Amino acid sequence: MEVFNNFLTGTITLFSDPVGILIFFGGVIGGMLFGAIPGVSMLTLAAILLPFTAHLSPEHGIMLFSVIYCTGVYGGAITAILFNIPGAPENAPTAFDGYPMTQKGQAGKAVGAAVMCSAIGGVVSCIIMMIATAPIADWAISAFGPPEIFALVFFGLAVASSVGAKTFWKGWLSILIGLMVAVVGLDPVGGIERYDFEMPYMLAGIHFIPTILGFFAVSEIFVQAEKKAIGSYKAPKMGVEFPTLKELLAHKVAVVRSIIIGFFCGILPGIGATLAAFMGYNEAVRWSKTPEEFGKGKLEGVISSETANNAATGAAMIPLLALGLPGGALTAMMVGVFQMHDMEPGPLVFMNSADLVWVVFAAMFFANVSIIFVGYLETKTIINLLRIPFQFLAPMILLLATVGAYAVRGLTIDVVVMFLAGIIGFFLRRSGYSVAGIVLGLILGKIGEQTFAQAMQMLHFEWSGYFDRPIALGLLIAGFLTLGGSIYGSFFKKPKSPSADPAS
Amino acid sequence: MGNLRTGHLVEGAIWLSLCLFLYAYSFEFDQGIEIYKFGATAWPRTIILLMAIAAIGQLYHHWKYGDEISSNIINAANDDGSEEAAHEAHHESLRWYLSTFALLVIPFAYMRIPDWIAGWLEADGSTLHVLRMVIAVILIGLFITQMKRNMVGAILALPLFFAVMLEDIGFYSLAPFFIVGVMFLFGETRPKPMAAIMGLIYGLLLLLFVKILFVGLPIGNIRPFYDFGSWVVTVLQ
Numbered sequence: 258m259e260v261f262n263n264f265l266t267g268t269i270t271l272f273s274d275p276v277g278i279l280i281f282f283g284g285v286i287g288g289m290l291f292g293a294i295p296g297v298s299m300l301t302l303a304a305i306l307l308p309f310t311a312h313l314s315p316e317h318g319i320m321l322f323s324v325i326y327c328t329g330v331y332g333g334a335i336t337a338i339l340f341n342i343p344g345a346p347e348n349a350p351t352a353f354d355g356y357p358m359t360q361k362g363q364a365g366k367a368v369g370a371a372v373m374c375s376a377i378g379g380v381v382s383c384i385i386m387m388i389a390t391a392p393i394a395d396w397a398i399s400a401f402g403p404p405e406i407f408a409l410v411f412f413g414l415a416v417a418s419s420v421g422a423k424t425f426w427k428g429w430l431s432i433l434i435g436l437m438v439a440v441v442g443l444d445p446v447g448g449i450e451r452y453d454f455e456m457p458y459m460l461a462g463i464h465f466i467p468t469i470l471g472f473f474a475v476s477e478i479f480v481q482a483e484k485k486a487i488g489s490y491k492a493p494k495m496g497v498e499f500p501t502l503k504e505l506l507a508h509k510v511a512v513v514r515s516i517i518i519g520f521f522c523g524i525l526p527g528i529g530a531t532l533a534a535f536m537g538y539n540e541a542v543r544w545s546k547t548p549e550e551f552g553k554g555k556l557e558g559v560i561s562s563e564t565a566n567n568a569a570t571g572a573a574m575i576p577l578l579a580l581g582l583p584g585g586a587l588t589a590m591m592v593g594v595f596q597m598h599d600m601e602p603g604p605l606v607f608m609n610s611a612d613l614v615w616v617v618f619a620a621m622f623f624a625n626v627s628i629i630f631v632g633y634l635e636t637k638t639i640i641n642l643l644r645i646p647f648q649f650l651a652p653m654i655l656l657l658a659t660v661g662a663y664a665v666r667g668l669t670i671d672v673v674v675m676f677l678a679g680i681i682g683f684f685l686r687r688s689g690y691s692v693a694g695i696v697l698g699l700i701l702g703k704i705g706e707q708t709f710a711q712a713m714q715m716l717h718f719e720w721s722g723y724f725d726r727p728i729a730l731g732l733l734i735a736g737f738l739t740l741g742g743s744i745y746g747s748f749f750k751k752p753k754s755p756s757a758d759p760a761s
Numbered sequence: 762m763g764n765l766r767t768g769h770l771v772e773g774a775i776w777l778s779l780c781l782f783l784y785a786y787s788f789e790f791d792q793g794i795e796i797y798k799f800g801a802t803a804w805p806r807t808i809i810l811l812m813a814i815a816a817i818g819q820l821y822h823h824w825k826y827g828d829e830i831s832s833n834i835i836n837a838a839n840d841d842g843s844e845e846a847a848h849e850a851h852h853e854s855l856r857w858y859l860s861t862f863a864l865l866v867i868p869f870a871y872m873r874i875p876d877w878i879a880g881w882l883e884a885d886g887s888t889l890h891v892l893r894m895v896i897a898v899i900l901i902g903l904f905i906t907q908m909k910r911n912m913v914g915a916i917l918a919l920p921l922f923f924a925v926m927l928e929d930i931g932f933y934s935l936a937p938f939f940i941v942g943v944m945f946l947f948g949e950t951r952p953k954p955m956a957a958i959m960g961l962i963y964g965l966l967l968l969l970f971v972k973i974l975f976v977g978l979p980i981g982n983i984r985p986f987y988d989f990g991s992w993v994v995t996v997l998q
Contacts, residue, residue, distance in 0.1 A: 306974075426819035430776065433812045437783065440805045447794035449801040452786060475920065482916040485947055648947035649958045652940040655920055656966055659932075664976050672924040680865070680917050688772065706804045710797055718798055747822060 260387050264622070267615030271320070271623070280317050281620055284324030285627050289635050291325075292332020299329020300466055300661075303590050315598040316613045320620040322591045327570050327624040329587070330530055331375035331632060334563050338367045342477045347530035347566040349473075349693035350538035354551060354558025361554050369500045370556055371563045372632040374512060378564035379625030381516050382523070382571030387618050400728060403711035408723075408732035410705040413532040415736040416539050417697050418743060423689025425747040431691040435698020436705070438463050445707040458670050465699055467662040467671040471678025472692040474658045478651050479683040485647065500556065508560045511541050515561045519568025524576065530569035531697060537565025571621060577602055578614060764827030769820065776816035784809050861914035864907050867900050868921040890983045893929055908946070916946045931981025931990040937963050971997045 271277050291302035303325055310318035333348035338355030351371065358367040414432050422428035441452045442462025453459035505512075515537040522533035541561035542548045551558050577588045595602045606614060662675040682692045712729075716722030723730050787802045787809070794800055875896050879889040904922065908915030923939045940959045949955055970976040971994060980990030 424819065424822050426815050426822055429815040430812065430819065433808055433815060436808045437805065437812070440808065444790075444794075444801040444804075446797040447792070447801055449790050449792050449794070451790045451801060451805065452783075479913075479917055482947060483913050486913050646949075648944050648949040649954075649962075651947055652943040652958075653962050653965075655943060656936060656940070656962065659924070659927075660966065660970055660976065660978065663927075663932075663978065664970075667977065669924065669927045669979055672927060673921065676920045676924050680921070683917065709804070710799075713799065714797065744818075747818065 263611070263615045264387055264619055267612075267617075267619035268623075270316075270612060270616050271619050277317060277320070277616075280313070280321050281324055281623070284321045284620075285328050285624055285631055286635070288325035288328030288624075289332040289335075289628075289631065292329040293335035293635070299325050299332065300469075300587060300590075302329070303587055307590055307593055310594045311597045315595070315600060315610070316616050318594040318598065319591060319613060320617050322587065322594055323574065323617050323621050324624040326573075326587045326591075327379050327567070327621055328628060328631075330566050330570055331371065331379075331563070331628050334371040334375065334559075335368055338371060338559065339364055340477065342473050343693070347534045347569070348562070349531075349696070350534045350562035351559055351566075353538065353562075354553070354555045357552070357554030358556070358559070363554065366500050366556065367559050369633075370505070370559045372628060373500070373505055374515075374560045374564040375567040376625050376628040376632070377512060378516055378519055378567035379570055379628065380622065382520055382568040383618065383622040383625055385520060386571035386574060387622075402726075403708040403715060404723060404726050404729040405732065407705060407708040407712050408729040408736070409532075410701050410708065412732045412736035412739070413535065414698065414701060414705075415739040415743075417532075417535050417694055418740070422691035422694060425743045427688075427690050428694055431685070431694030432698040434685075434690075435695040435700075436702040437698075438468065438695070439699050439702025439706070445703070446710045458668070462703075463674060463699075464665060464671060465696075466665045467675035468678045468699060469696055470658045470662050471675040472682040472696055474654060475676060475679025476682030476686055476692060478654055479679060480686060481647055481651070504556065505560075508557055510544075511557050511561050512564050514540060514544070515564035516568045519565035520572045522565070523569025523572030530566040530573065531700060533569035534562045534566040535697070537561045567625065570625075574617070574621070578606055578617075765820070765824045766827075769823040773816055773820040773823075776819070777813060780809050780813040780816065783812075857911065857914070860907070860911040861917060864904065864911060864914040864918040865921065867904050867907075867918060868925045871897060871900050871922065872925050890929075893983065897926065897929075912946055916943070919943065919946060927979045927981075929981055929983045930986045932978040933967075933990040933993045934981060934986040936966070967993065967997060 271281065287302055288299050292299045303322060306321065306325075310321065313321065330347055333343055334351045334355065337343040337348040337352035339359055341352050341356040343349040343352050355367045355371070358364065414436075418425060418428040418432055422431050439462070441459055443449065443460060444451055450460060518537045518540060519530070519533040522536060523530060538551075538558060538561050541557050542551045545551065545557065547555075573588050577591060592602055595606075600606065600610070658675060659672050662671045663669065665671060682695075685695070686692060723733060784806065787805055791802050792800065871893075875889060875893045878884075878896075879892055882888070884892060900922075904915070904918065908918075919939070919942050923935060923942075926935055937959055940962050941955055944955050944958065970978065975998065980994060981987045
């Protein structure tokens, strides 16, 4: 009852303030638009808006970012489905089946499923977040230390190695490139410069936003350019046929499973929605009776990925607000918003600024609900982007990506890095490597190294310490078993013939 | 040799050379950390070792199965048709790679050559600017002559060329030419649609980012481009 009263108070505060309403709807539409325009993402919008939040109240600033987070994660699915350009890494698995559906003329159905499942995942996650923040935060604080987080990162990477590339080895190499790129800059323990090649720019490390833009948006333009050069470029077919209720109900198990996966991945600091989406997708494949149909335009692939990543958004706020630990790039920017207002996210926020917390919770709940209504309307507009000839869309995407890469830090070298990442991504994609794997390695690499170092210091550099931590041990064993199974499969299982694969 | 082709061997050699290079470079920062006995190199060297193992595993896969796709993979990377497009376009030949490499060198030449010459001549700032413009014109000419032979290579190199010139020329002066260049390389040759789309994209970007969001884009540091960029910002803001 107390939760409901707090939620009601938050809702009244949110909708009784005209400025708050304006910021709320601005965030909903902006998050979806920036998530959905190829070449930019919610991170671009958040990076652009970050300096301006200093002029807003803390409630409005944090609320704006949380709304952008919810709707942006959904918006990124639209580009993933329509253009094979995930708006953010958490939408990468959505493209696996969403884009083949677009190529089959089922774009509307895929987007419709993304709308419904993003909203369902997000709303359920928000409700659980409101009810269970305190007990879950208490459990996470006591049960999840650096060894568990490192073990979870390892397990996540082991799972991701079998997604997206042509072979298991190429999947691993893709992830390892990402991990290696994450090494560039200062080492997290001693602050020692690594692979900086005596360039001051490299000291801060290679920023992930230009890299993501390069690997996804720019390399996609290059791939389309090559197709156009040989005349094999085909404009995606359009359709606005949304999935029926029956079709959605047929996937209720996938939805519930993805909500659980998404919520538990989202709640863990530093993991966020990306791993949730990959795990949601991977589990859908593992549980499926027809796993061979995934990657070729299966609705369940879109449903699993989109439910899981939006289910992680509500959960990701728990470590941020309860512990001050960001769960991903956007929640890291939220820490910046807090700091601009001389506040620190953490347990004190619940004590000193309970109003802020409940306005944010209410805003996130209604942002997820609004995905259903605004999402349907906006999707029909965005689907018309497919009518624009690619030679006119390409310069727009490249320039938006340029602004996105430049706006983060105001450095032209970030634009150079983005286009270099695009060129590297183009050649790697041609050779069957996974750009999603590279980006996942890049994002989880820093967290992985940091938590590994903390874990080893905690365990006095004794590996046997993991045997005393059942969750960490379980995750490590699960990761090694996944890896072992993949290695065994790559040596002893007969591969698929490319000619037998209709997608090829 | 099993099913191994020259391309597979080159791919394997690139990975192993990269591992060797990264490992050798790790000695540059091989320092101990008092509170962390693994030091700064343990993590990157583990990644390098895993990369080498994966590269050898990949070679083994090629040797045993050629280009076939692993059965335990959730297949996606090859679903975008990029490999097939490259194959159909005959963009797998050494000649194509060399031609693309030559185009990609042009932007890097713009990054380095003016500074080298300026250093050699002991030139001041304004001379360096003139030098940059002269070299830019020469390199643009070279790019135009080369791009006709390799349009895809040109599309890869053009954005990079645009990016390295942003600091000097600025976004406001360079963007219209970039838009036209990309459209042309994508096969659009009709002047009227090109001009209209260029105006539309340029106008929308200025409206959204400069007028509404006040995003500071590079205005350049060489006259008259700097003056033009400043003028656009002043007018819009």
